[in-house]
Amino acid sequence: MSQKRPPAKPSPQPPARVTIADIEAARLTLAAHVLRTPLLAAPPLSALTGAEVYVKYENLQVTNSFKERGACVKLAALEAGERRRGVIAMSAGNHAQAVAYHARRLDIPATIIMPVTTPFVKVKATEALGATVVLHGDTLRQARARAEAIAAERDLAWVHPYDDPHIIAGQGTIALEMLEDAPDLDALIIPIGGGGLIAGNAIAAHEKKPSIEIIGVECALYPSMWNAIHGADKPCGGATLAEGIAVAEAGALTLPVVRDLVSDIILVDESQIERAVNAFLTLQKTMAEGAGAAGLAALLAEPSRFAGRKTGLILCGGNIDPRILASIMVRELEREDRIASFRLTIPDRPGILGQIASRLGELGANILGVDHHRLFLDVPAKGAKLDVTVETRDAAHAEQIFRALKDEGYQPVRMAGGAALE
Amino acid sequence: MSQKRPPAKPSPQPPARVTIADIEAARLTLAAHVLRTPLLAAPPLSALTGAEVYVKYENLQVTNSFKERGACVKLAALEAGERRRGVIAMSAGNHAQAVAYHARRLDIPATIIMPVTTPFVKVKATEALGATVVLHGDTLRQARARAEAIAAERDLAWVHPYDDPHIIAGQGTIALEMLEDAPDLDALIIPIGGGGLIAGNAIAAHEKKPSIEIIGVECALYPSMWNAIHGADKPCGGATLAEGIAVAEAGALTLPVVRDLVSDIILVDESQIERAVNAFLTLQKTMAEGAGAAGLAALLAEPSRFAGRKTGLILCGGNIDPRILASIMVRELEREDRIASFRLTIPDRPGILGQIASRLGELGANILGVDHHRLFLDVPAKGAKLDVTVETRDAAHAEQIFRALKDEGYQPVRMAGGAALE
Numbered sequence: 069m070s071q072k073r074p075p076a077k078p079s080p081q082p083p084a085r086v087t088i089a090d091i092e093a094a095r096l097t098l099a100a101h102v103l104r105t106p107l108l109a110a111p112p113l114s115a116l117t118g119a120e121v122y123v124k125y126e127n128l129q130v131t132n133s134f135k136e137r138g139a140c141v142k143l144a145a146l147e148a149g150e151r152r153r154g155v156i157a158m159s160a161g162n163h164a165q166a167v168a169y170h171a172r173r174l175d176i177p178a179t180i181i182m183p184v185t186t187p188f189v190k191v192k193a194t195e196a197l198g199a200t201v202v203l204h205g206d207t208l209r210q211a212r213a214r215a216e217a218i219a220a221e222r223d224l225a226w227v228h229p230y231d232d233p234h235i236i237a238g239q240g241t242i243a244l245e246m247l248e249d250a251p252d253l254d255a256l257i258i259p260i261g262g263g264g265l266i267a268g269n270a271i272a273a274h275e276k277k278p279s280i281e282i283i284g285v286e287c288a289l290y291p292s293m294w295n296a297i298h299g300a301d302k303p304c305g306g307a308t309l310a311e312g313i314a315v316a317e318a319g320a321l322t323l324p325v326v327r328d329l330v331s332d333i334i335l336v337d338e339s340q341i342e343r344a345v346n347a348f349l350t351l352q353k354t355m356a357e358g359a360g361a362a363g364l365a366a367l368l369a370e371p372s373r374f375a376g377r378k379t380g381l382i383l384c385g386g387n388i389d390p391r392i393l394a395s396i397m398v399r400e401l402e403r404e405d406r407i408a409s410f411r412l413t414i415p416d417r418p419g420i421l422g423q424i425a426s427r428l429g430e431l432g433a434n435i436l437g438v439d440h441h442r443l444f445l446d447v448p449a450k451g452a453k454l455d456v457t458v459e460t461r462d463a464a465h466a467e468q469i470f471r472a473l474k475d476e477g478y479q480p481v482r483m484a485g486g487a488a489l490e
Numbered sequence: 491m492s493q494k495r496p497p498a499k500p501s502p503q504p505p506a507r508v509t510i511a512d513i514e515a516a517r518l519t520l521a522a523h524v525l526r527t528p529l530l531a532a533p534p535l536s537a538l539t540g541a542e543v544y545v546k547y548e549n550l551q552v553t554n555s556f557k558e559r560g561a562c563v564k565l566a567a568l569e570a571g572e573r574r575r576g577v578i579a580m581s582a583g584n585h586a587q588a589v590a591y592h593a594r595r596l597d598i599p600a601t602i603i604m605p606v607t608t609p610f611v612k613v614k615a616t617e618a619l620g621a622t623v624v625l626h627g628d629t630l631r632q633a634r635a636r637a638e639a640i641a642a643e644r645d646l647a648w649v650h651p652y653d654d655p656h657i658i659a660g661q662g663t664i665a666l667e668m669l670e671d672a673p674d675l676d677a678l679i680i681p682i683g684g685g686g687l688i689a690g691n692a693i694a695a696h697e698k699k700p701s702i703e704i705i706g707v708e709c710a711l712y713p714s715m716w717n718a719i720h721g722a723d724k725p726c727g728g729a730t731l732a733e734g735i736a737v738a739e740a741g742a743l744t745l746p747v748v749r750d751l752v753s754d755i756i757l758v759d760e761s762q763i764e765r766a767v768n769a770f771l772t773l774q775k776t777m778a779e780g781a782g783a784a785g786l787a788a789l790l791a792e793p794s795r796f797a798g799r800k801t802g803l804i805l806c807g808g809n810i811d812p813r814i815l816a817s818i819m820v821r822e823l824e825r826e827d828r829i830a831s832f833r834l835t836i837p838d839r840p841g842i843l844g845q846i847a848s849r850l851g852e853l854g855a856n857i858l859g860v861d862h863h864r865l866f867l868d869v870p871a872k873g874a875k876l877d878v879t880v881e882t883r884d885a886a887h888a889e890q891i892f893r894a895l896k897d898e899g900y901q902p903v904r905m906a907g908g909a910a911l912e
Contacts, residue, residue, distance in 0.1 A: 106528040111552050127775045130533050188883035353549045353808030355775035386775030391823055391881065394816040401813055459813065461610035 085325070086233050088275040091240040091268060094141045098241055101140050101173065103129050105242075107249040107380070112351035117367040119374035122253065123352065124246055127360060127386030131197075133312075134239060134384045135166035135229070138264060141238030142227050143170050151176045156224040158215040160186040160208070161312055162385050163229040168199035179224065181215035183207060187389070230264030231319035240268025246380050247276045254377040255281040257363040259384055260293045260333065261313035263322025269382070270329035284326060284333040285366040286313060287341060287358070293318045293326055294333045309341045309392070312359030312385055336365040343368055345393070346400045348383065355393070360385040405463035407436065409455060409483040410473060416452040424456065427476060431469050433458035455483065507747070508655050510697040513662040513690060516563045520663055523562050523595065525551050527664075529671040529802070534773035539789040541796035544675065545774065546668055549782060549808030553619075555734075556661060556806045557588035557651070560686060563660030564649050565592050573598045578646040580637040582608040582630070583734055584807050585651040590621035601646065603637035605630060609811070652686030653741035662690025668802050669698045676799040677703040679785040681806055682715045682755065683735035685744025691804070692751035706748060706755040707788040708735060709763060709780070715740045715748055716755045731763045731814070734781030734807055758787040765790055767815070768822045770805065777815070782807040827885035829858065831877060831905040832895060838874040846878065849898060855880035855891050877905065 105125045113121040126134040143155065154177030157167045164180045171178035178199040182191060183206060195201050204214040219226050228235060242265075247253060256273055258266040270282045286294055289306040296318040304316040318326075326333075336344075344361035347368075348354050356364075363381035367374055401407045414420045421438070428435055439455040460466040473480040527547045535543040548556040565577065576599030579589045586602045593600035600621040604613060607628060617623050626636040641648050650657060664687075669675060678695055680688040692704045708716055711728040718740040726738040740748075748755075758766075766783035769790075770776050778786075785803035789796055823829045836842045843860070850857055861877040882888040895902040 103530065106550075108525065108550055125528075128528075128530055132775050188887070349777060350812055353554050353777035355771060355777070390772055390819045391829070394819040397812045397816040407813070465610070 084233065086236045086240065086268065086271055086321075088272060090233065090237040091244060091272045094137070094234070094237040095241045095244055097141050097144045098137060098238065101144075101170065102136050104245055105129065107246050110352055110381075113347065113364065113367075113381075116347060116351065117364075117374065118371050119367055119377055119379040121364075121367070122246070122250055122378065122380045123354075124242060124380060124382045125354065126242065126382055126384045127355060127357075131162065131165040131169050132386040133162035133166065133360075134242060134265060134382065135162040136170060137241055138230075138232075138235035138238035138268075139163065139166040139227060140170040142232060142234040143167070143174050143176055145234050146176070146225055150225045153222065154178060154224050155227050156181065156215055156219045156222075157227040157229070158182075158208070158212045159229055160190060160211075162387060163227075164190070164194045164199070165197060165387075167227050168194050168197035172198035179218065181211045181218070183211045230262030230267075230315075231321050232264075233321065235264050236268040236271075236321060236325075238268065239265045240272040242382060243269040243272040244276065246382075247273060247280075250378065250380065251277070252378055253277070253280060253380045255283060255374060256380045256382070257283050257285055257334075257366050257374075258382055259310075259313050259359050259362040260284045260286045260326070261315040261359065262317075262319040263293055263326055264319065265382070265384060266330060267319070267322040267325035270325055274329050282330045283366065284330050285362045286333055286335055287362065288335040288337045290314045290316060291333075291335050292316050293323070294335060296323050297327060297330075297333060308358065309338055309345065310358030310362055312357055312387075313362060334366040334369055336362060336369050340365040340369050342396055342399070345388065346396055349393070349397065350400075354383065355386040355388060356383050357385045357388040360388075405466040406460055407457065408460050408466040408469070409457040410470065410480040411483050412454045412456065412473060412478040412480050414452055414454050414478060421454070424454070424473075424476075424478070427472065428456070428458060428469070431472055432465070433460055433469050506655065508658045508662065508690065508693055508743075510694060512655065512659040513666060513694045516559070516656070516659040517663045517666055519563050519566050520559060520660065523566075523592065524558050526667055527551065529668050532774055532803075535769065535786065535789075535803075538769060538773065539786075539796065540793050541789055541799055541801040543786075543789070544668070544672055544800065544802045545776075546664060546802065546804045547776065548664065548804055548806045549777060549779075553584065553587040553591050554808040555584035555588065555782075556664060556687060556804065557584040558592060559663055560652075560654075560657035560660035560690075561585065561588040561649060562592040564654060564656040565589070565596050565598055567656050568598070568647055572647045575644065576600060576646050577649050578603065578637055578641045578644075579649040579651070580604075580630070580634045581651055582612060582633075584809060585649075586612070586616045586621070587619060587809075589649050590616050590619035594620035601640065603633045603640070605633045652684030652689075652737075653743050654686075655743065657686050658690040658693075658743060658747075660690065661687045662694040664804060665691035665694040666698065668804075669695060669702075672800065672802065673699070674800055675699070675702060675802045677705060677796060678802045678804070679705050679707055679756075679788050679796075680804055681732075681735050681781050681784040682706045682708045682748070683737040683781065684739075684741040685715055685748055686741065687804070687806060688752060689741070689744040689747035692747055696751050704752045705788065706752050707784045708755055708757055709784065710757040710759045712736045712738060713755075713757050714738050715745070716757060718745050719749060719752075719755060730780065731760055731767065732780030732784055734779055734809075735784060756788040756791055758784060758791050762787040762791050764818055764821070767810065768818055771815070771819065772822075776805065777808045777810060778805050779807045779810040782810075823881075827888040828882055829879065830882055830888040830891070831879040832892065832902040833905050834876045834878065834895060834900040834902055836874055836876050836900060843876070846876070846895075846898075846900070849894065850878070850880060850891070853891050853894055854887070855882055 107124045110121045110123045156179045158181045180199045184203045205211040287308045287310040289308045290304045291302045344364035348356040437457040529546045532543045532545045578601045580603040602621045606625045627633040709732045711730045712726045713724045766786035770778040859879040
């Protein structure tokens with residue numbers, strides 16, 4: 069990957085390295101404006117991973133992500149003239165809502181540029197928080213160009229999502245709270261998009277506890293910080309469940325901090341992210357978006373590295389599309405064989421479906437769906453195929469149902485996602 | 491409903507009215523054993539309901555419900571001989587896991603009786619916490635008879651799910667914490683099953699803040715406490731999403747407390763409970779089981795009553811089957827027209843599906859599923875029916891797609907749950 073970075077807008081402060089004093093000051097700024105979220109031990113996740121897991125619930129912020137911290141610190145630092153003229157930001161996600169929410173609270177006009185492809189619900193949510201939304205461009209890059217043009221034209225203050233000292237200082241307040249609540253944490257695993265979250269928290273945590281290990285996590289489809297650190301050139305791109313950290317270029321201010329203070333970056337694949345989202349939901353009863361679950365995904369990817377260690381995860385965001393979440397949950401049930409599909413070959417005469425349904429009832433299988441196929445080429449002239457999907461107790465129960473259907477002569481074939489498993 | 495109550499087992503303490511001193515003592519007992527859960531303002535739920543909503547996150551307890559409080563207080567109060575011989579409880583739900591978890595922590599043998607119909611995952615979860623599970627009977631009533639026989643035979647201490655002073659005192663610690671964190675709460679809405687949760691918290695809250703209003707909530711299918719208070723006889727029964735509060739008889743110890751301290755009981759129907767579960771998930775990013783969402787369901791049922799008032803909800807449990815939760819989420823998307831199905835009439839020749847799919851793509855509709863029907867009786871000899879299910883941005887978008895399909899001559903009919911809407 070090239071080291072080309074987004075054109076930096078001049079910032080009111082020179083972009084010096086953020087210090088612990090900046091982060092302590094940010095904490096005072098945030099006190100009345102942002103939730104001091106709970107840090108809680110997570111015994112079910114500890115049992116799952118072998119680490120001693122603590123979770124910082126940033127998804128409980130009003131707009132459901134940590135982005136409020138940086139945005140609020142940045143907005144509070146503006147001068148009177150800047151506040152009057154207003155701010156502008158470019159984001160299709162959590163940063164947009166965070167800026168809109170705190171701008172309204174501080175009575176600052178906010179303009180948010182989003183790509184035209186942004187889901188309508190996100191546009192509506194941002195407008196509902198009082199911001200003016202401008203839809204422009206098919207990509208974030210085109211939207212950014214438009215945002216920069218508007219910012220210059222109207223002299224609006226630019227709120228960068230990560231490459232800004234105020235943003236970095238604001239995000240770093242999370243580690244201060246975590247180490248206050250659990251001073252004996254051995255390691256923090258922190259998601260990396262542009263690097264604002266990890267930079268601020270690495271500075272804060274190392275200052276408060278020099279022995280703590282900071283490990284970053286990126287999704288394998290967007291290893292931009294990993295590339296920058298390793299001088300490598302892995303491709304960045306593709307559809308990821310963790311769109312909140314799908315950033316193609318490391319930040320100019322965040323990269324040197326990561327280089328100095330972060331011991332390693334773990335790359336997680338989509339299936340690990342999906343498992344982590346599901347684990348947060350089913351074990352911790354909380355909703356994590358893909359990026360929010362990335363820390364847990366890293367624990368699932370390399371459990372031996374954290375075995376027995378007190379490991380802090382930042383559940384940094386909870387904004388995930390309900391349809392995607394529902395589909396993740398159902399896929400997990402299918403993987404656990406708690407939802408199982410069988411294709412049966414049946415004689416095409418009355419009463420057979422009743423016989424099969426009764427037999428499945430005796431076996432304790434709850435029928436979720438039935439599909440009849442008469443047009444398949446491999447169906448005997450007088451026969452038919454029947455697909456039944458049932459809810460089972462577990463994999464052993466699914467196997468028991470399979471054997472019973474076989475014993476009855478229905479030649480069952482296990483199906484998954486429409487394809488035969490065997 | 492009759493006033494017949496479950497046969498009370500002799501308790502080590504006389505079943506005197508629980509006092510604030512008992513609840514304060516319970517709090518000391520719980521300090522090292524049970525999470526002091528966060529109470530957080532919930533602006534999105536305030537916007538939804540018009541009340542100023544605060545949520546107590548009892549679903550963050552290790553076994554994901556408030557039941558740990560009472561169970562832990564009860565177990566800690568046992569004498570040495572009782573601890574050695576062990577405890578017994580009857581439950582298919584949260585009480586089972588709460589007793590098993592704290593019994594293991596206190597090194598007390600625990601036997602849990604569950605009906606044979608209990609989902610296998612719940613049996614496994616309880617066994618994983620170290621309890622001996624005995625499956626007996628088709629109903630809770632049969633299971634209870636067996637539990638009482640075993641308790642007598644082996645001289646085991648009985649841990650009642652609600653009708654016990656220690657249990658009531660333990661549950662009451664929730665209100666102490668809530669009023670410490672938010673002393674200006676005007677009202678608490680508290681779910682009622684047997685009444686242990688509301689009795690303990692009504693006593694604690696009234697003592698700490700005499701002006702506070704306590705309102706109970708039951709599911710309309712199981713109005714047992716409502717019946718007892720009103721001398722009424724509404725039927726109790728049926729399948730409810732809130733199985734955690736589906737209790738057919740009010741407790742002997744809890745009823746007089748409710749009569750004295752609870753100003754009203756709101757009955758909520760299944761659709762209100764379902765909406766509340768969905769709102770917790772999509773707005774608060776947290777998982778509530780049906781009973782856990784009952785307080786919010788009451789706010790949805792009677793919003794005018796709480797308008798502008800600081801109202802505390804106890805999110806008392808988060809144990810909901812992932813498949814049911816996924817189905818609730820998808821149904822809500824269908825209600826909002828974010829998932830829409832159309833039945834089209836199409837000429838049965840090559841290329842039509844491609845034309846329709848392309849048109850839907852132009853309209854920004856994401857195709858989720860396609861079904862072909864050739865055998866319907868009302869299909870013209872050379873035609874076919876095609877069901878397409880698409881994801882839309884919102885109801886207006888669904889309407890736009892409908893009109894476009896009509897303009898193309900496909901005679902679209904809106905479908906919901908397999909039935910035509912128009």
